[in-house]
Amino acid sequence: GNSVTQMEGPVTLSEEAFLTINCTYTATGYPSLFWYVQYPGEGLQLLLKATKADDKGSNKGFEATYRKETTSFHLEKGSVQVSDSAVYFCAFREGAGSYQLTFGKGTKLSVIP
Amino acid sequence: GAVVSQHPSRVICKSGTSVKIECRSLDFQATTMFWYRQFPKQSLMLMATSNEGSKATYEQGVEKDKFLINHASLTLSTLTVTSAHPEDSSFYICSASRTANTYEQYFGPGTRLTVT
Numbered sequence: 001g002n003s004v005t006q007m008e009g010p011v012t013l014s015e016e017a018f019l020t021i022n023c024t025y026t027a028t029g030y031p032s033l034f035w036y037v038q039y040p041g042e043g044l045q046l047l048l049k050a051t052k053a054d055d056k057g058s059n060k061g062f063e064a065t066y067r068k069e070t071t072s073f074h075l076e077k078g079s080v081q082v083s084d085s086a087v088y089f090c091a092f093r094e095g096a097g098s099y100q101l102t103f104g105k106g107t108k109l110s111v112i113p
Numbered sequence: 114g115a116v117v118s119q120h121p122s123r124v125i126c127k128s129g130t131s132v133k134i135e136c137r138s139l140d141f142q143a144t145t146m147f148w149y150r151q152f153p154k155q156s157l158m159l160m161a162t163s164n165e166g167s168k169a170t171y172e173q174g175v176e177k178d179k180f181l182i183n184h185a186s187l188t189l190s191t192l193t194v195t196s197a198h199p200e201d202s203s204f205y206i207c208s209a210s211r212t213a214n215t216y217e218q219y220f221g222p223g224t225r226l227t228v229t
Contacts, residue, residue, distance in 0.1 A: 043222045105154060
């Protein structure tokens with residue numbers, strides 16, 4: 001069935017370190033891919049998205065590229081900040097006509113000064 | 114914009130009682146609202162989808178008589194956990210979207226339910 005697998009956390013990095021959070025998916029058709037972020041005490045927020053193969057989503061210095069050949073959507077940031085500490089969720093939505101999101105388990109990131 | 118609130122943020126109730134969780138879209142009209150459940154270190158699992166003025170659509174395995182959902186207005190949906198048991202303890206999250214088929218869901222901060 002449909003599923004999302006993302007690297008388990010928690011991940012602890014020093015400020016200005018490089019971040020990669022791996023995400024792979026199993027889906028039929030041509031899904032849209034998302035990364036959501038949840039800051040402490042807040043709801044999930046859409047961080048970035050990509051709707052077709054080879055698209056690159058980017059926001060706030062984060063990037064992820066839709067790789068259909070490897071069914072992956074890894075999240076990267078070149079230099080993390082303390083304010084990036086949060087839980088990151090990879091998700092996908094099946095093609096047109098579907099509203100349902102399938103989420104990964106989330107990866108908690110802690111950035112220390 | 115697109116703020117969703119949930120109330121309460123935390124609730125503790127005794128086994129056998131019922132508890133109601135509210136989900137409100139504060140600055141937009143939500144034709145569709147979603148209820149999720151999240152166990153520790155697990156994914157968000159969709160429980161049900163509700164459209165304003167209609168009966169909710171429940172996912173397979175979710176007991177509709179236990180998890181009552183009401184979406185009486187375009188800004189409010191409620192989830193009532195009836196006759197709660199300790200295994201119902203979880204983190205409940207709602208989201209809202211302006212239309213049924215948009216990918217953009219705006220999430221509430223969640224409600225931590227503990228049943229003793």
